[in-house]
Amino acid sequence: MLDSLGESLRNTIRKISKAGYVDESLIKEVVRDIQRALLRADVEVHLALKLSKNVERRALEEKPPSGMSHRDFLIKIIYEELVAILGKEKEVALKPQKLMLVGLYGQGKTTTAGKLARYFHKKGLSVALIACDVHRPAAYEQLKQIGEQLNVPVFGIPGEKDARKIAREAVKKMKDYQVQIFDTSGRHALEDDLIEEIKDLKEIIQPDEIFLVLDATIGQQAGKQAKAFHDAVGVTGVIITKMDGSAKGGGALSAVAATGAPVVFIGTGEHLEDLEHFNPTRFISRLLGMGDLETLLETAKELELKEEEAEKVMERMMSGKFNLKDMYEIWEQMAKPGLLQKILYSLPFFKMGDIDKGMVEESEEKLRKYRIIMDSMTYEELENPEIIKSSRIKRIARGSGRSEQEVRSLLKEYNRMKKTMKQMRGNRKLMRALRKQLKSGDFDMSGFT
Ligand SMILES: Nc1nc2c(ncn2[C@@H]2O[C@H](COP(=O)(O)OP(=O)(O)OP(=O)(O)O)[C@@H](O)[C@H]2O)c(=O)[nH]1
Ligand SMILES: [Mg+2]
Incomplete structure (x- = not known):
């Protein structure tokens, strides 16, 4: 599915990964590659241009979160922009509902x-199929056969020429099935009588979803059809079939997404199991062939979060309020490479031996222990550890299944850290520099060590 698009994009990503550094000429080259690949996959020219412009602008203007390389950042941007042209994900709820399928012939x-x-x-709901196609000869038999394969009942009135009548009957007779799926007739084009028929059926069936079924091989035309059907009867989602082996799938997908109608499923073969829930993010990850990408994106998200967290923690350290929860957070941050780790290690006080690298290395085990102990503390104690006296230490130790000595060492650590904070706050020059550097995002405290 979209093999050649996937391959071109993967080559582009490889090119970025191998590049010594990201500069304007690499960005321009990469953008050109992507544009070409998209056009070859039948993506509409304007969409392809918009995407490549966005990638270029963002790559030149935006700064990667600290801790992320420019290379990874560029890949992330490409990925995000590709996902963006595929529109939003729409979940189909696993609940009792009526679905109506519409679309042209074949x-x-x-x-x-x-x-x-x-x-x-398969998901455990009771299902009924309803044959409302009165145009195609043997449409009922076709559906009946499918139903037999699946062990799912099929309702139809062989020989009946009025789709409305079948729908009316079905609504009554099949109402006990949790999911009712209505197949309808196609036409060569969206003719008036088809519109009328669908409108009437919609009125009778009162479907929860109207899915437009489109063949991927029509490429960009899918967008026009989606819009026409939507204007005529209002569709709640689109299903794009024959994505297997169609080089134009990219055109169909992006053109439909551009109309604002979500693509809900894609058909990837003639067999009944060849249906996939369409999730733009997953689709692009797979197209780019990247388990790696997920790791990359997670790291990016973490780094962004960390920057926010780092700011919060530092603000708190500087505000003079400092409790056990803050300490835990700082410990946590010190164990993870990132902005805050850089900050903390750059602080003169930490270098004086209160916290050294060795302690951080064993910190995971320590953090786990601390977490258990802290879970046994009351909210009040966490907020205000000074109130923890001997009797409470005993209770906390018992509650957490740790020794009293461990609880004491946690508190000792806390007091030490608190003292450090106090000293820091007393150093105005240091605080000013910290604030400034926090804002700029670049950390260099070497002047203070
Ligand atoms: N390769 C492939 N073939 C598909 C897929 N979906 C449907 N087909 C084939 O497309 C052809 C038409 O499918 P139908 O389901 O009969 O289409 P329809 O919209 O009901 O057609 P009408 O009832 O004539 O309007 C059949 O040969 C199907 O096997 C798909 O996802 N992949
Ligand atoms: Mg049919």
Whole structure:
């Protein structure tokens, strides 16, 4: 599926990973590569241009979170912009509901009705298929066969020429099934009588979802069709079929997303199990062939979070309020490479031996222990450790299953750290420099050590 697009994009990513450094010429080259790959996958010209402009602008203007390389940051931007042109994810709820499938001739409605039936049936819901297609000869038989394969009942009135009548009957007869899936007739084009038929069926069925079924091989045309159907009857989602082996899938997906209609599922083969829930993020990750990417993105998110956290923690340290929870947070940060670790290690007081690298190295075990002890403290004690006297130490030790000595050493550590904070606050020059550097994001406290 979209093999050649995936391959080009993967090559681009590889190019970035191998580059010595990210500069304007690399960015421009990469952007050109992506543009070419998208156009070859039939993505509409304007969309492809917009995406490459966004990548270029962001890569030149935005700064990576500290701790992240420019290379990884560029990859992250590309990934995000690719996900963005695929639109928002829409979850199909696993609840009792009526689904109605619409679309032109041969787009894959009947097959998809079967695939959806299988999907809900597998999830443990009772499902019924309803054959409202009165145009295609043997449409009922086709659906009946699918139903038999799945062990799912199919309702239809063979020979009936009025789809409305079938729908009316089905609504009554199949109401006890949790999920009712209505297959409808296609046409060569969105003709007036099709619109009328769908509108009437919608009125009778009162569906929770109207899914438009589109064949990926029509490429960008999918966008126009999605819009036309949406304007005519209002669709709640689009299912793009035949994504397997279609080089134009990129065009279909992006064009539909551009209309604002979410792509809900994609069909990836003729068999009933060939249906995938469409999740833009997962789709792009897979296209780029990246388990790595997830790690990269997680790291990025963590780093961004850490920057925020670092600021919060530092603010707190500087404010003069400092309790056990803050200490735990600082310990936690010191064990993870990142901005705050840099800050903490740059502080003169920490270098004086209160906390040294060795302690941090054994900190995971220590943190785990502290966490257990702290879980046995009351909120009041965490906020205000000074109130913890001998009797409470005993109780905390018992509550946490640790020794009293361990509780005492936690408190000792706390007092030491608190003293350090106090000394720091007394050093105005240091505090000013800290504040300034916190804001700028670049840390260099070497002048103070
Ligand atoms: N490769 C592939 N073929 C598919 C997929 N979905 C449907 N098809 C095939 O497309 C053809 C048409 O599918 P149908 O489900 O009959 O389409 P329809 O929209 O119900 O057609 P009408 O009832 O004539 O309007 C069949 O040969 C299906 O096997 C898919 O995801 N991948
Ligand atoms: Mg059909």
